[in-house]
Amino acid sequence: MIFDKGVGDLFVSRIAGNVVSEDVLGSMEYACEHSGSKVVIVLGHESCGAVHSACEHVQAGNMTQMLQKIQPAIDSCLNLECDHHSSEFENAVVFKNVNIMVDRVRTESEILSHLESEGKIKIVGAVFNLHSGQVEFI
Numbered sequence: 001m002i003f004d005k006g007v008g009d010l011f012v013s014r015i016a017g018n019v020v021s022e023d024v025l026g027s028m029e030y031a032c033e034h035s036g037s038k039v040v041i042v043l044g045h046e047s048c049g050a051v052h053s054a055c056e057h058v059q060a061g062n063m064t065q066m067l068q069k070i071q072p073a074i075d076s077c078l079n080l081e082c083d084h085h086s087s088e089f090e091n092a093v094v095f096k097n098v099n100i101m102v103d104r105v106r107t108e109s110e111i112l113s114h115l116e117s118e119g120k121i122k123i124v125g126a127v128f129n130l131h132s133g134q135v136e137f138i
């Protein structure tokens with residue numbers, strides 16, 4: 001609904017915290033190689049519960065490893081002069097996490113980075129604003 005598309009128009013791989021994994025990369029590669037997808041969008045969203053949990057260092061079951069993938073974004077925001085338990089800080093982490101995951105898509109998927117360098121696809125990051133319904137491309 002965010003991009004005003006119908007059922008089946010978008011190849012969507014949803015994962016908490018928009019983190020990269022082998023399965024997510026494989027789904028993206030499949031979408032671009034076999035389903036004709038032209039744009040890979042790593043789409044975070046403000047007020048992300050996964051980012052919040054990562055900032056709170058939640059450890060539980062398989063969530064621990066998933067949330068640790070967000071830690072580099074947290075680390076790179078620690079120099080921000082705001083309360084590190086505030087929504088301002090967490091939303092900064094959301095944007096940084098999207099950028100980091102976009103970089104990881106490029107470095108960890110030879111197929112996708114090759115398609116991008118050939119000009120066949122674009123790989124972009126964006127953040128969905130829950131309140132306005134707008135997507136801010138980074």
Ligand SMILES: [Zn+2]
Pocket residue numbers: 016017045047048049050051
């Ligand atoms: Zn979320």
